[in-house]
Amino acid sequence: MQSRHVASPNLAVGALFFALGCGWVALDSATWYYGQDLYALHDQQTILSLVQRYYAVEAFAICAVIAGAYLTYGGMKQWSSIGKPDSIRFILADSLTSRRDLKIGTLAGVLYALIYLFVSSIIVFQPGVNSGAWSGLSALSWNAAACCGSVGTVPAVIVYLAPQAHLALQIVPFDALFAVVVPLLVGFNVVVAAHAVRNKDVRENARWVSTFGVLAGLFTGCPTCAGLFLAGAFGGVGATSLAVALAPYQMLFVVISIPLLALSPLLIAHNARMALRAACPIPSPRN
Numbered sequence: 001m002q003s004r005h006v007a008s009p010n011l012a013v014g015a016l017f018f019a020l021g022c023g024w025v026a027l028d029s030a031t032w033y034y035g036q037d038l039y040a041l042h043d044q045q046t047i048l049s050l051v052q053r054y055y056a057v058e059a060f061a062i063c064a065v066i067a068g069a070y071l072t073y074g075g076m077k078q079w080s081s082i083g084k085p086d087s088i089r090f091i092l093a094d095s096l097t098s099r100r101d102l103k104i105g106t107l108a109g110v111l112y113a114l115i116y117l118f119v120s121s122i123i124v125f126q127p128g129v130n131s132g133a134w135s136g137l138s139a140l141s142w143n144a145a146a147c148c149g150s151v152g153t154v155p156a157v158i159v160y161l162a163p164q165a166h167l168a169l170q171i172v173p174f175d176a177l178f179a180v181v182v183p184l185l186v187g188f189n190v191v192v193a194a195h196a197v198r199n200k201d202v203r204e205n206a207r208w209v210s211t212f213g214v215l216a217g218l219f220t221g222c223p224t225c226a227g228l229f230l231a232g233a234f235g236g237v238g239a240t241s242l243a244v245a246l247a248p249y250q251m252l253f254v255v256i257s258i259p260l261l262a263l264s265p266l267l268i269a270h271n272a273r274m275a276l277r278a279a280c281p282i283p284s285p286r287n
Contacts, residue, residue, distance in 0.1 A: 012075075013068075013071050014067075014068045017068030020061075025062070028054065028173070029152045029174065030151050033152075036155075047144055047146045051155045055157065062177060069184050077096050077097055080093035091272045095191050101192075101198070104190060105189075108190035109184065110183070113179065122169060122179060124167070124169070125167050142157060142159045143157075149172075152175075157169075188265055199272065
């Protein structure tokens, strides 16, 4: 009973931090969205100052998300001391305490994050763009737009990392959040899946759910953000037909992928529990 009191606080506090961080980004994004027309009336210097403060607060919220994920991870690891060997909690904890599986999951999460940065157009690389479109820019600089977009896409920031090399960062509120949340969930999925595969107790339905969630997660970020921002800045250069086609479905990808990524480790653990019970059936009590 005492171990339960040890395990619960980390998990509860971690979940609270995670939820508060995500909730704050969503609330702040909605607040800016409804006031974007007023923000746009300010001069550019004031807009830059407001956007800078906005993203400083969002960075703090994302740090809370990361801290929450770490505390949740610590709390889940302690399930191994309070759960039965054939319970879902124990199986999840067992996978999270495996250094080998953690390394695989960490590597997968990092690689996925890099892919996500390009797919969601956070990293913009356009070698075919006429260098005249970047006229007047020869060094690291940044700019911001206060409007106009949907919830989570304003305010937008573009950082010109290497203008002459046509390399930039396009940052919007939801993209910045999902670039952290989705890879964390993907890494967790891979850790649990790797543990299950190594023990040969993952079934096809769990693989399908996890794989579909991972693929859909690539599109939780706004695929049109860089295109729309660059189109406004450079006369339509950045917009692409794929980005425009996917734009209306961003929230659909969010609604599909996030729950799948969150639930698929539970499904994998459930399959592992069924396999374990089938291999070592519990005898029924004699009459």
